[in-house]
Amino acid sequence: MKIVEQEINDILHSSKKYSEKDIKNIFTKAKKLKGLNVEEVSAILNIDDKNPLLKDLFQTAKEIKDTIYGNRLVLFAPLYVSNLCNNECLYCAFRASNKLIERKALSQQEIADQALALIKQGHKRILLVAGESYPKDGLQYVFDSIKTIYAQKDGKNNIRRININIAPLTEDEFKELNKYNIGTFQLFQETYHEPTYKKLHIAGPKSKYQFRLDAIDRAFKAGMQDIGIGILFGLYDYKYEIIAMFKHIEYLEKKYGIGPHTVSVPRIEPATGSDLSENPPYPIDDLTFKKIIACLRIAVPYTGIILSTRESEAMRRQALELGVSQISAGSKTNPGGYEEDEEEKHTGEQFSLGDHRPLEKVIEDIVEHKHIPSFCTGCYRLGRVGKDFMDLAKPGLIKHHCLPNAIFSFAEYLLDYADDILQKKGFDLINQVIEKEMLDEKFQATIRKNIDEIKEGKRDVYL
Numbered sequence: 380m381k382i383v384e385q386e387i388n389d390i391l392h393s394s395k396k397y398s399e400k401d402i403k404n405i406f407t408k409a410k411k412l413k414g415l416n417v418e419e420v421s422a423i424l425n426i427d428d429k430n431p432l433l434k435d436l437f438q439t440a441k442e443i444k445d446t447i448y449g450n451r452l453v454l455f456a457p458l459y460v461s462n463l464c465n466n467e468c469l470y471c472a473f474r475a476s477n478k479l480i481e482r483k484a485l486s487q488q489e490i491a492d493q494a495l496a497l498i499k500q501g502h503k504r505i506l507l508v509a510g511e512s513y514p515k516d517g518l519q520y521v522f523d524s525i526k527t528i529y530a531q532k533d534g535k536n537n538i539r540r541i542n543i544n545i546a547p548l549t550e551d552e553f554k555e556l557n558k559y560n561i562g563t564f565q566l567f568q569e570t571y572h573e574p575t576y577k578k579l580h581i582a583g584p585k586s587k588y589q590f591r592l593d594a595i596d597r598a599f600k601a602g603m604q605d606i607g608i609g610i611l612f613g614l615y616d617y618k619y620e621i622i623a624m625f626k627h628i629e630y631l632e633k634k635y636g637i638g639p640h641t642v643s644v645p646r647i648e649p650a651t652g653s654d655l656s657e658n659p660p661y662p663i664d665d666l667t668f669k670k671i672i673a674c675l676r677i678a679v680p681y682t683g684i685i686l687s688t689r690e691s692e693a694m695r696r697q698a699l700e701l702g703v704s705q706i707s708a709g710s711k712t713n714p715g716g717y718e719e720d721e722e723e724k725h726t727g728e729q730f731s732l733g734d735h736r737p738l739e740k741v742i743e744d745i746v747e748h749k750h751i752p753s754f755c756t757g758c759y760r761l762g763r764v765g766k767d768f769m770d771l772a773k774p775g776l777i778k779h780h781c782l783p784n785a786i787f788s789f790a791e792y793l794l795d796y797a798d799d800i801l802q803k804k805g806f807d808l809i810n811q812v813i814e815k816e817m818l819d820e821k822f823q824a825t826i827r828k829n830i831d832e833i834k835e836g837k838r839d840v841y842l
Contacts, residue, residue: 380592380630382571387622394421402432406439409677412446420625420678424618428666437701440673443680444702449816451751451785453683453705454738455504455542456497459714460485460524462727464510466583468569470614470659472650472729473510475583479652481727483714484514487527494531494538496717500709500738501796503539503754503788506565508712511546511585518552521545525559535838536795540756542607546584547594553601562756563640565607566594571623572615579614579655595627599635606631607685609643613659617671625678641683641705642675644668648689648730656730665694669701676702691733692744699750709738739801742792746804751812753785754792755841780842782816783826787840790833 397405405419415423426432461484464473472480485493497505505528513520521543528538544565548556556564570576573588580586598606608627610620628638646663650656663671675684686695686703688710695706711717713727734741742752786809793805809830817823829840 380596380627382573382592382623382626384573387619387626390417390421390622391425391618394418394425397422397425399432402426403435406435406677409439409680410442412443412680414680415678417622417625417629420674421618421622423674423677424621424670426670428670433670436670436673436677440676440702441700444676444700444704447680448704449751449782450749450812451753451782452699452703452745453504453753453755453785454502454708454741455506455705456500456502456738457506457508457544457687457707457710457712458490458493458497458528459508459712459716459729460490460493461509461513461520462714462729463512463514464583465512466585467581468583468585469579469581469655470611470647470650470653471656472652472727474653475512477652483727484520485524485714487523489715490524490527491531493715493717494528495533498531498533498536498538499796501536501742501754501792502709502738503536504542504562504756505538505540506542506544506707508544509546511583518548518555522556522559525561529560534795535836536791539754539839544607547591548597550597550601553598553603557602563605563607564598564603565609565641565643566591566598567609567611567643567645568592568624568627569611570614571610571620571627575615575660592627595631595639596634599631599637605640607641607643608639609645609685611645611647612663612668612671613647613661615661617661617663617667621671621674621678628679628682638679639682641685642679643685643687644672644675645687645689648733650730651728668694669697672698672701672703688732688734689730692736695734696744696748699748706741708741709736710734739797742797743801743804746801746808749808749811751782751785751808752789752792753781754788755781755784756788782812783829784841786812786826787829787833790830791838791840794834 423436426436462473463482463484465475467474525541528541540562542563542565543561547566576588595606610624632638647656647659683704684702685705686698687707712729745752793802813823813826833840
């Protein structure tokens with residue numbers, strides 16, 4: 380894969396000739412859920428903030444999100460096992476030369492304690508995160524950490540799926556990682572603009588732009604099924620970044636028959652010891668950020684969009700209506716953060732958080748806005764991953780699995796971890812969704828039967 384700067388700039392420039400009628404025709408095409416071409420993506424990116432078409436952009440994104448994902452929302456938590464790093468990324472608190480944070484790599488017992496703390500909150504999906512350096516046992520430390528997390532249980536509950544966000548690997552290392560029953564391998568390019576990338580990543584393995592970009596190829600060649608990509612918005616012009624990422628997606632789909640399983644949209648946030656993070660070169664205001672999410676939902680309708688706790692409660696709430704399908708909840712971005720004393724909780728953080736609510740409060744808010752919180756991992760266990768997932772998703776068939784499985788996992792949470800008030804509100808919402816969305820009486824009966832079995836003690840129910 381090669382990102383050609385002039386080609387992207389030419390695309391952005393040529394799209395400015397699109398008329399209002401042309402843009403409306405793009406929205407009409409988008410609602411057919413076939414995605415857009417790169418020129419059309421560029422055209423909607425160039426809608427000015429004061430243009431009345433911006434309202435149509437947001438409405439189109441909402442319709443597409445509702446059609447594909449409905450009102451379910453996947454929840455997960457990051458588990459930082461280490462903040463050791465040998466890179467020099469000017470926007471990150473983990474960079475090697477930063478002496479203002481405490482460095483720590485959790486022991487396997489500490490990782491077990493962190494995983495158990497998350498399970499006892501109700502989490503079932505974890506994103507394992509490590510700085511781009513490991514203790515003396517190297518990558519084996521990550522493999523051992525995966526096994527440790529999966530081994531933890533709280534009664535009948537456990538972590539059912541671990542996604543991974545670590546340094547890019549060689550093809551052989553990806554093959555080894557693939558043996559450990561993980562979900563999505565997540566790797567952000569940070570910025571696709573190579574001159575900016577080189578200016579911000581001044582030392583360490585991460586300074587190699589092309590090696591990082593080609594990591595997705597190596598992962599697919601090694602047999603990985605689900606890959607997550609992302610941009611750190613604020614490092615360079617957001618229009619350039621999205622077009623470059625879209626070109627990357629087009630390339631992956633053409634070469635491997637499948638694009639990324641998820642796209643993450645973090646905005647740069649203040650990080651200890653980083654002046655650049657306090658004053659981003661290309662700051663993204665809230666309206667522009669909402670436009671970014673809407674454009675991505677329209678451009679790649681069947682790709683999950685992930686929003687982290689970098690964002691405020693209000694922004695996360697608004698983003699749900701524009702296309703976000705997964706959010707982190709109750710997050711800590713420092714190793715050991717889930718069990719530390721209050722005064723220690725921010726020691727060694729990678730960046731500042733915007734949403735500090737615990738999982739239960741996030742779920743209460745989601746339910747209040749009539750969304751179903753989902754901890755579902757059924758597709759992973761049944762092999763509906765990679766191309767198989769997309770083959771079901773694109774004709775809309777995956778919805779028949781995802782919504783029921785979301786309901787089952789939410790019912791488990793309500794029974795095991797929610798208080799009486801949330802439990803009642805949650806089951807009332809479940810009943811409303813069953814009656815509204817599942818019109819086939821036999822299917823309704825199947826759903827209710829499974830919920831009854833969950834109430835009787837059965838766990839890990841999925842279709």
